[in-house]
Amino acid sequence: MKTLEEFDAFLDQQLNNELQAMEQKRITGRNWMRRMWIASLLPFAVFIFFIIRFSTTPAAGGNQALMIAGMVLLFTLGGYAVRYFMMKQKGITAATDYQHDFKTRIVKPVIGFIDPSFIYQPINYASYEEFTESGLFAKKDYHITGNDQVYGKRGDLNFQCCDLTVTHMPSVTVRGQGPDTVFRGSYFIGQFPRYFHTPVYILSRSSTIGTLFSSSPADNGFIETWSLGKKVLPSDAAFNKQFMVYSPDVNEATQLLTPALMEQIIRLQERSAAKLFISFYNNRIYAGIGHGTDYFETTLNKSLEDRQMLRDYYLDFMSLLQLAEDLRGNMSIWTTHAFSRS
Template sequence: MAEETAALPSLQTVLNELEVQRKELSNLKIKAYLFLASGITLIAIGAMLGSLVIAGAICGGILIIFSIVFFSKAGQKFSDYRDQFKQRVVSSALKSIDQSLKIEYKYGLPENDFINSQLFTQRPDRYTSEDQIYGNAGKTQFAFSEVHAEYKTETQTKNGRQEHWHTILKGIVFWADFNKNFNGLTVVKPKDMGNALGAWISDKMPIFSSSSKQLVKLESPEFNKAFVTYSTDQVEARYILTPAMMERLCELNDKSGATISVSFIGSYVYIAFPLEKDYFEPPVFKSLLTTKSLDEDLSIIRFMYSIIAELDLNTRIWGKE
């Protein structure tokens, strides 16, 4: 609590400073929109009146050029404002939760790590990740990043090829040092139609499942209702997914909106949370001082931070420090 109150005054001053920037920015944006709207209106009026086409087009054009100038100014200002927000506001919000937490807003989970985590079998064709937050909760190192991964399909139509982009994951990938040693790979996937069918095939007709991973049939009915589990090692999968761990993962899953995916590989646990919202972004048209946006950011950070306790990863009694 002492840390929190100590961090708060500085956060308040930062917010006050940034609020000035935000007001300038929102004014610029409003101006830009106004110029754009009036430019378009002038051109439209000119065109309707017929005789004033050229005059309307010239005046309207000038206004639109103004609006473009304002937009580009606003763009520069916004990226500065956004950087400041992440560097100062999010940073000190992080410190209010735990002194060890830091943000690297330009970095995220590297694409290779995302693929190697094996959370998803589909390889992404387009991948972005940012806002890496990392630190320790007790003895356990952890980090999380916003990730947007998509894959592409192409269909042949009359008008040529058409690209379709499908989301693999939009949300947050969390990873932490796991408290037990293991060598293989264990993946826990949401039990949707495709995964349920895949599980049925690899159970009933193992000839048709080419994967090196085997279906793991676990005892918890609640867990099996939500997830399908695969692993390279049946015993190791159960060593990781103890009855207590299954219960904890179910609880974690209940707290998040969409079903989570979990993988255990290379002594790390990776958890993917599909989320709609873009987190850690500053508001432009809403005040920073009364904003609820920061509350949402804080609550997601607290949620991620609490996973360590939730999954009991600080209990280090299994031969791994």
């Protein structure tokens, strides 16, 4: 697999001009949006001024009502005139097409650099079934949205990776309460031609002040740990400190969790600074990085001079792909028979 240094060189040598052009387009679009807001507020400010002015001026009731009606009409017409004028100004194209152009001119070449055979699907994402069939999350009435799916194949491994947001509205809510966030981040599915002997589930522990005082998917019943099997304690103390492992078969789970695999998972969590949700179920690995970021949904207020977002995506994507590929060499964990969840 290509290194981070090779990726940085690609950005500098192949995408630098495109990034600079997109940055200029972003600035143009941002400036147009600011002028649009100012121009839209001007008729309103004039309207408020005259309302206050005439409300303090003695006048016959009928004349004052007529003046207010006239000002409302002038304000409405003025608003339409300002909008028409601004729609003709330079910058509207940059403001409206920026997101689409970013994905076409930047994201698509980035995926092509990783592997030209990979397919980038900007509006696709994992389905409800692909989220719940991991056996990790309870089947509830989730609302699922996402985008930026990458589909590909490495040897006999088929995979898909996307940005995914999963929410759930509680049956009983207080006023103003929104839905619970079940998962938000990068979601990966790798499919193998053979099957795991037993399901194995890995969950990050809550180890920071922020997570200690916030409800996790397990706390809210989205992950029913009691149904995942027995608690597994691998021999790696550092791994046990950061993760909880469940499986119906402790011995099989221990064979799957090799020292190299546990080290990879630890590095992934430490680098991403996010909770991990991993399921080895039937012939698939499901892995979610709950970093809360929708990587390629850029805004006009976010500069492209900082390329950390592209680097973070690259590292997440390559780590998940490497995690799946490394499993193929551990022959003791595979069987030709599928299992079903009891």
